[in-house]
Amino acid sequence: MDSECAASRLRVVLGHLRRPSATAVAAHLTSGAISPASFHPQQFQYTQDNNVLSLEQRRFYEENGFLVIRNLVSDADIERFRNEFERICRKEVKPLGLQLMRDVTIAKSEYSPNEKAVTKVQDFQEDKELFRYCTLPQILKYVQCFTGPNIMAMHTMLINKPPDTGKKTSRHPLHQDLHYFPFRPSNNIVCAWTAMEHIDRNNGCLVVLPGTHKGTLKPHDYPQWEGGVNIMFHGIQDYDENNARVHLVMEKGDTVFFHPLLIHGSGQNKTQGFRKVCIITPLHFPKMNG
Ligand SMILES: CCCCCCCCCCCCCC(=O)SCCNC(=O)CCNC(=O)[C@H](O)C(C)(C)COP(=O)(O)OP(=O)(O)OC[C@H]1O[C@@H](n2cnc3c(N)ncnc32)[C@H](O)[C@@H]1OP(=O)(O)O
Ligand SMILES: Nc1ncnc2c1ncn2[C@@H]1O[C@H](COP(=O)(O)OP(=O)(O)OP(=O)(O)O)[C@@H](O)[C@H]1O
Ligand SMILES: O=C(O)CCC(=O)C(=O)O
Ligand SMILES: [Fe+2]
Numbered sequence: 671m672d673s674e675c676a677a678s679r680l681r682v683v684l685g686h687l688r689r690p691s692a693t694a695v696a697a698h699l700t701s702g703a704i705s706p707a708s709f710h711p712q713q714f715q716y717t718q719d720n721n722v723l724s725l726e727q728r729r730f731y732e733e734n735g736f737l738v739i740r741n742l743v744s745d746a747d748i749e750r751f752r753n754e755f756e757r758i759c760r761k762e763v764k765p766l767g768l769q770l771m772r773d774v775t776i777a778k779s780e781y782s783p784n785e786k787a788v789t790k791v792q793d794f795q796e797d798k799e800l801f802r803y804c805t806l807p808q809i810l811k812y813v814q815c816f817t818g819p820n821i822m823a824m825h826t827m828l829i830n831k832p833p834d835t836g837k838k839t840s841r842h843p844l845h846q847d848l849h850y851f852p853f854r855p856s857n858n859i860v861c862a863w864t865a866m867e868h869i870d871r872n873n874g875c876l877v878v879l880p881g882t883h884k885g886t887l888k889p890h891d892y893p894q895w896e897g898g899v900n901i902m903f904h905g906i907q908d909y910d911e912n913n914a915r916v917h918l919v920m921e922k923g924d925t926v927f928f929h930p931l932l933i934h935g936s937g938q939n940k941t942q943g944f945r946k947v948c949i950i951t952p953l954h955f956p957k958m959n960g
């Protein structure tokens with residue numbers, strides 16, 4: 671696809687689209703940047719003054735660090751994302767910059783080009799069909815409640831959580847996304863996570879520790895899991911075990927917006943299906959000259 675064309679399309683819709691260079695990302699991944707604790711006296715620290723969220727929704731996000739919006743993405747759109755994902759897996763399209771990742775249990779085995787072999791795709795900004803997710807007006811409308819206007823899609827993923835082989839490798843350890851991001855400030859970032867089908871504890875729903883977005887970035891490392899851990903799936907080693915874990919049961923199209931410091935993860939997929947979600951992480955860029 672024509673990347674000039676894609677670039678101008680992104681500018682029109684998002685204001686800008688930018689992604690940090692691979693070097694910057696790699697440097698960050700090894701150093702683990704620390705975010706300074708910040709205190710703001712105003713009533714709302716994590717949400718913007720616009721008329722989209724109700725007072726109750728704002729208070730919920732401020733207190734808990736996440737907000738679920740039901741039925742935000744249509745079945746028709748989700749079908750299109752699913753089809754495009756399958757085309758990518760079959761190698762019918764090869765979008766520029768796209769990263770394919772396989773599950774750790776099959777990473778070293780023979781590669782077969784189908785949706786069972788790909789556990790996620792990342793950085794789909796050059797795939798017109800998948801990037802439609804990031805330009806959906808209803809997604810952007812809510813994103814801006816947390817980031818403010820003038821946003822850029824900093825990271826994109828479609829996760830295809832495979833059936834667990836019994837080694838619990840399909841789990842995603844509890845982590846903070848900010849650990850992976852070489853950009854700040856954290857309150858200008860939000861993650862949008864859209865269920866592409868019904869997701870509950872059986873197929874490995876998102877698990878959140880409410881209120882943990884008020885803390886700081888914690889040290890991350892690979893968990894000591896006997897069955898193996900997927901590459902880059904770092905987890906927090908010393909989170910408070912008493913912290914309530916909340917399992918987010920979602921229907922197709924439901925979307926959760928969450929703060930990059932919120933501690934979250936996902937459980938194993940005990941079904942035979944491949945559990946799918948779309949994710950975008952946008953960031954607000956302040957205007958430099960007034
Ligand atoms: C804006 C910035 C954002 C940045 C991050 C966003 C985070 C978002 C928020 C949170 C995100 C949460 C967490 C995140 O997701 S963090 C993001 C995950 N990280 C990446 O995607 C890093 C960039 N990607 C890569 O480096 C490659 O695509 C990988 C390494 C994934 C595949 O590589 P490649 O395409 O070249 O294929 P290969 O077959 O030659 O493999 C090379 C070697 O790697 C081994 N291998 C392969 N797969 C796995 C596996 N699953 N578990 C264990 N090992 C694996 C493989 O056996 C081989 O080893 P060996 O046989 O040589 O010994
Ligand atoms: N005791 C624990 N210690 C460390 N991490 C945990 C612990 N319990 C859960 N987690 C993390 O939280 C994630 C979600 O846990 P959850 O309990 O929902 O899933 P699960 O243990 O895979 O499946 P199950 O539904 O059978 O409990 C897991 O992937 C794991 O990373
Ligand atoms: O949907 C999931 O399994 C969670 C993924 C996640 O938190 C991440 O990739 O950062
Ligand atoms: Fe995450």
Ligand SMILES: [Mg+2]
Binds near residue numbers: 937
């Ligand atoms: Mg468990």
